[in-house]
Amino acid sequence: MDLLNGADTPATDLIKDGTEATFMADVVEASQDVPVIVDFWAPWCGPCKTLGPLLEEAVTAAKGAVKMVKVNVDEAQMIASQMRVQSIPTVYAFHKGQPIDGFQGAVPGSEIKAFVDRVIEATGGESPGGQLDDAVEAAEEMLTEGAAADAAQTFAAILGEDPNHATAYGGLVRAHIATGDLEQAEAILNGAPAEISTSPELEAANAQLELAKQAADAGPVAELTAAVEADPDNHQARFDLAQALHANGEVEEAVAQLLEMFRRDREWNEGAAKSQLFTIFDALKPNDPIVLNGRRKLSSMIFA
Numbered sequence: 001m002d003l004l005n006g007a008d009t010p011a012t013d014l015i016k017d018g019t020e021a022t023f024m025a026d027v028v029e030a031s032q033d034v035p036v037i038v039d040f041w042a043p044w045c046g047p048c049k050t051l052g053p054l055l056e057e058a059v060t061a062a063k064g065a066v067k068m069v070k071v072n073v074d075e076a077q078m079i080a081s082q083m084r085v086q087s088i089p090t091v092y093a094f095h096k097g098q099p100i101d102g103f104q105g106a107v108p109g110s111e112i113k114a115f116v117d118r119v120i121e122a123t124g125g126e127s128p129g130g131q132l133d134d135a136v137e138a139a140e141e142m143l144t145e146g147a148a149a150d151a152a153q154t155f156a157a158i159l160g161e162d163p164n165h166a167t168a169y170g171g172l173v174r175a176h177i178a179t180g181d182l183e184q185a186e187a188i189l190n191g192a193p194a195e196i197s198t199s200p201e202l203e204a205a206n207a208q209l210e211l212a213k214q215a216a217d218a219g220p221v222a223e224l225t226a227a228v229e230a231d232p233d234n235h236q237a238r239f240d241l242a243q244a245l246h247a248n249g250e251v252e253e254a255v256a257q258l259l260e261m262f263r264r265d266r267e268w269n270e271g272a273a274k275s276q277l278f279t280i281f282d283a284l285k286p287n288d289p290i291v292l293n294g295r296r297k298l299s300s301m302i303f304a
Contacts, residue, residue: 014064015056020079066120095119132161142154242255258277259294
């Protein structure tokens with residue numbers, strides 16, 4: 001599935017070696033139609049050897065929305081001087097014959113992708129990142145509407161375009177949780193690329209997986225409620241009640257029970273109430289009212 005729906009432009013047309021003789025045609029004139037990224041490098045520059053391929057990869061992935069020209073400063077000293085290139089690697093983006101953005105030094109691959117996306121969007125194009133974000137939004141809507149299997153397919157297709165897309169990776173895990181396939185969800189989560197394994201999106205998916213596992217063993221709400229009412233200091237019953245409430249979708253009520261449990265005995269079972277609260281908070285969006293209110297109440301008790 002090609003989410004970008006763009007015709008592949010041959011790499012030879014997208015990426016060129018530039019010289020002083022061709023700079024005007026390859027960069028200034030070419031940038032009248034499509035933004036051109038210029039990579040100033042040299043064979044003796046170690047960081048250039050890392051940056052160059054990452055930049056080429058990002059430009060190729062943009063499928064014609066941007067082009068790239070590589071300029072060896074040893075062979076194009078006049079151009080490098082005119083552009084005030086004082087250290088390498090130095091990267092400039094040109095549009096309509098003028099430099100519009102740039103950076104110096106080696107930067108991580110994620111920042112290179114963001115730079116390329118920014119250049120494309122600043123010049124009125126649609127970047128691969130922007131298109132993938134649209135696809136993520138569509139997949140999230142499918143998940144919200146209960147079409148978890150379709151959402152999983154879309155998230156997987158997005159990862160085919162960008163294996164390190166943390167939102168799509170977390171979405172794929174959440175889609176499998178929604179279908180009840182917790183084993184597959186856990187396998188996907190355990191196989192996450194190292195670059196995104198600690199991202200907020202995967203932390204949230206991990207928290208949701210943990211809660212889903214708990215839900216499979218949740219007890220009956222009515223019996224647990226009765227046990228807590230009979231003995232308010234029965235912490236195990238209250239903890240189990242919170243899990244059962246969460247399994248039934250009563251998240252706010254579950255948080256309330258855990259906060260009450262923390263108030264009564266914050267150290268019970270090695271601080272289980274606090275740990276469970278953080279798991280619930282991590283599974284929700286940071287700006288969710290349940291998270292904001294719950295964190296505020298927990299903090300007031302901790303620092304009382």
